[in-house]
Amino acid sequence: MKRWQNVNGIYQIYPRSFKDTNGDGIGDLAGITEKLDYINGKPDSLGINAIWLSPFYPSPMADFGYDISDYCAVNPLFGTLDDFRRLIDEAHARDIKVMIDYVPNHTSDEHTWFQESKSSRENEKRDWYVWRDPKPDGTPPNNWLSVFGGSAWEFDPASGQYFLHSFLTKQPDLNWANPEVREAMCDVLHFWLKLGVDGIRADAVRWMSKDPEFRDNPLNPTYNPEAKTDPYFVQLQTHSRYGPQLFAYLRQISDVIESYPDRIVIFEDYPDAMLDLRSQYSDFYAVNPHVAAPFNFEGFKTPYSAMEFRRFIDRFQADIGTVSRPFYCFGNHDNPRLVSRVGREQAKLVGLLQLTLPGTPVIYYGDEIGMEDGMIPPDKVHDPFEKQTPGLGLGRDPERTPMQWSNEPFAGFSRAEPWLPVADSFKTVDVIGELHDAASFLYMYRALLSLRDMHVLRFGSYAPWEGSDEFVYGYFREDAESQILILLNMSSEPTMRDVGIDGQIMYSTHMLESAMIGSFVALQAHHGVVIRNIR
Numbered sequence: 001m002k003r004w005q006n007v008n009g010i011y012q013i014y015p016r017s018f019k020d021t022n023g024d025g026i027g028d029l030a031g032i033t034e035k036l037d038y039i040n041g042k043p044d045s046l047g048i049n050a051i052w053l054s055p056f057y058p059s060p061m062a063d064f065g066y067d068i069s070d071y072c073a074v075n076p077l078f079g080t081l082d083d084f085r086r087l088i089d090e091a092h093a094r095d096i097k098v099m100i101d102y103v104p105n106h107t108s109d110e111h112t113w114f115q116e117s118k119s120s121r122e123n124e125k126r127d128w129y130v131w132r133d134p135k136p137d138g139t140p141p142n143n144w145l146s147v148f149g150g151s152a153w154e155f156d157p158a159s160g161q162y163f164l165h166s167f168l169t170k171q172p173d174l175n176w177a178n179p180e181v182r183e184a185m186c187d188v189l190h191f192w193l194k195l196g197v198d199g200i201r202a203d204a205v206r207w208m209s210k211d212p213e214f215r216d217n218p219l220n221p222t223y224n225p226e227a228k229t230d231p232y233f234v235q236l237q238t239h240s241r242y243g244p245q246l247f248a249y250l251r252q253i254s255d256v257i258e259s260y261p262d263r264i265v266i267f268e269d270y271p272d273a274m275l276d277l278r279s280q281y282s283d284f285y286a287v288n289p290h291v292a293a294p295f296n297f298e299g300f301k302t303p304y305s306a307m308e309f310r311r312f313i314d315r316f317q318a319d320i321g322t323v324s325r326p327f328y329c330f331g332n333h334d335n336p337r338l339v340s341r342v343g344r345e346q347a348k349l350v351g352l353l354q355l356t357l358p359g360t361p362v363i364y365y366g367d368e369i370g371m372e373d374g375m376i377p378p379d380k381v382h383d384p385f386e387k388q389t390p391g392l393g394l395g396r397d398p399e400r401t402p403m404q405w406s407n408e409p410f411a412g413f414s415r416a417e418p419w420l421p422v423a424d425s426f427k428t429v430d431v432i433g434e435l436h437d438a439a440s441f442l443y444m445y446r447a448l449l450s451l452r453d454m455h456v457l458r459f460g461s462y463a464p465w466e467g468s469d470e471f472v473y474g475y476f477r478e479d480a481e482s483q484i485l486i487l488l489n490m491s492s493e494p495t496m497r498d499v500g501i502d503g504q505i506m507y508s509t510h511m512l513e514s515a516m517i518g519s520f521v522a523l524q525a526h527h528g529v530v531i532r533n534i535r
C-alpha cells in the first residue's frame with residue numbers, strides 16, 4: 001500500500017469520551033479540535049499524525065452512534081457540520097489525517113430510509129432493507145441470531161413481515177443486494193471524501209452479504225453452554241454473514257476510495273475462528289491492495305507470553321508478505337483495555353511491540369497513558385450489549401470512560417458529571433502527570449512514535465530473532481541502511497542475553513537499568529529494549 005506513507009500511526013478517538021467543551025458531560029467535536037495540539041504539531045504532542053473518529057452522526061444512540069439516522073450530518077450533541085469542517089482544517093494544519101467511521105451494514109430504525117421502507121410493502125424503499133415473510137407458523141424466517149442477543153428478526157405487525165437486524169432491533173440491516181442501496185451508500189462516501197476526509201474505517205463489514213437462500217445456521221458443535229460465553233456462538237455463523245457478494249460490495253467501496261488521491265479504507269473484521277484464518281485475511285487484502293486493508297485484532301486474544309506473541313506475529317507477517325500493510329490493534333471501544341487485560345508493566349511491552357512492528361499501529365485513546373477499564377455500577381450501565389446479555393462481562397462501557405487529562409475533578413474531561421464515570425485510576429494516570437515523567441506510558445509512546453520516523457521502523461523488513469525462547473521474544477527490523485533489534489523480556493524474571501551484535505540501546509522501558517556490555521544485554525522482568533546495530 002503506497003497511500004498514507006507518512007502516517008506513523010492512527011489514534012482512535014471515541015468522541016463521547018474525549019473532551020467536553022459545553023458542559024453537558026459528553027465529549028464533542030470542539031473538544032477534539034481543542035485537543036489537537038495534544039495529538040500532533042507541538043513539542044509536547046503525542047506525535048501521531050492520523051486520527052479516527054468513532055461515529056458522530058445523528059443517532060438515537062441505541063448503540064452509541066453505531067445506529068445512524070442520517071449519514072451526512074453531525075449529531076447536535078457533538079456539534080455542527082461547520083465544527084467538523086473546522087476540525088478537519090485544524091487537523092490538517094497540524095499534519096494530522098482524519099479518518100471517519102462508516103457503518104454500511106445497518107442504519108438506525110429512525111433513519112428516513114427505514115421509516116419509508118417500513119411504511120408499506122409497496123414503498124419504493126421496501127427492498128432497501130431485508131424483509132421476509134414469517135414461517136407458516138408465524139415464527140421468524142430462519143434461526144439467525146443478533147450479535148447482541150436474541151433473534152436477528154423482528155416482526156412488524158403492520159405489514160406482516162419480519163425485518164433482519166444482525167445487531168440491535170434498532171439497527172435494521174441494509175439490503176446491499178439492492179443496487180440503489182449500494183449507490184446511496186457510495187454517495188455517502190463521496191460526501192465525506194469531498195469534505196476533505198482522508199480515510200474510512202468500515203464497520204462490521206462481514207455482515208454485509210448473507211446467504212442468498214437464507215438457510216438456517218448450523219449449531220456450533222464446540223459451544224459449551226456451561227462456560228458462560230457469548231450465546232451468539234451457540235451457532236456457526238455460516239449463512240448469516242460472509243456471503244458470496246461480500247467482496248464485490250467491498251470492491252465497490254474501495255473503488256470510490258481509490259478515485260480520490262491518498263485516501264484509504266480499513267475494514268473492521270474479526271476473522272471467524274471456524275474458518276481458515278489465512279484465507280480470510282487474504283480475501284480482505286485482495287479487495288484492493290492499493291487502498292484497502294483489514295485491521296489485525298489478534299492482539300486482543302493472544303495470551304501475554306513470548307512464545308504466543310512470537311507465533312502470532314511471525315505467522316501474520318509471513319502470511320501477508322511485504323506488500324500488504326498490517327494495521328495492528330491492541331485496544332478499541334469494543335474490548336477491555338490493554339492494561340486491564342495484561343497488567344501495567346506487561347502493557348508497556350505490548351505498546352513497545354506495537355510501535356516497533358511493521359505497518360501502521362492503531363492506538364485507542366487513553367492506552368497511551370495506560371488507562372484501565374472503569375468500574376461501572378449497575379445503575380450507570382449504558383451499553384446495550386451488557387443490558388441484553390448481562391453478567392457475562394460482554395459490556396463495553398468499562399473501556400469507554402472519559403479521557404484522563406488531569407487529576408482534577410472529572411479528570412479534566414468536563415466541568416459537569418460525565419456520561420460514564422471517570423475510572424478510579426485518574427488520580428495517578430493522567431496526561432499532565434505523565435508528560436514529564438520518564439517512567440510513564442505517555443513518555444514511552446511519545447519517544448517511540450518519534451523513533452518511528454526512522455525509515456527502518458516504518459518500512460524495514462521483519463524477521464524473528466533466533467534467540468527467542470519462552471521468556472524473551474526478539475525481532476529484527478532492517479533496511480538498506482540499518483538494522484534494529486527489539487528484545488522483549490515477557491517473563492517476570494531478570495535475564496541476560498547474548499545478541500551477537502555490537503549495539504546501542506536506543507530505547508528502554510527501564511531507562512536507568514539498561515545496559516549492554518559487549519554483545520550482552522541485561523533485561524529486567526517485563527523489560528523491553530530497542531537496539532541499533534552499530535556495525
Ligand code: TEU
Nearest residue numbers: 063066103147167203204270333334335
Ligand atoms: O463491531 C462489530 C463487531 O464485530 C462486534 O461483534 C463486536 O465484536 C462487538 O462489539 C463485541 O465486542 C462494530 C462496532 O465496533 C461496535 O461498536 C458496534 O456496536 C457494532 O459494529 C455495530 O455497529
Ligand code: CA
Nearest residue numbers: 020022026028
Ligand atoms: Ca459536550
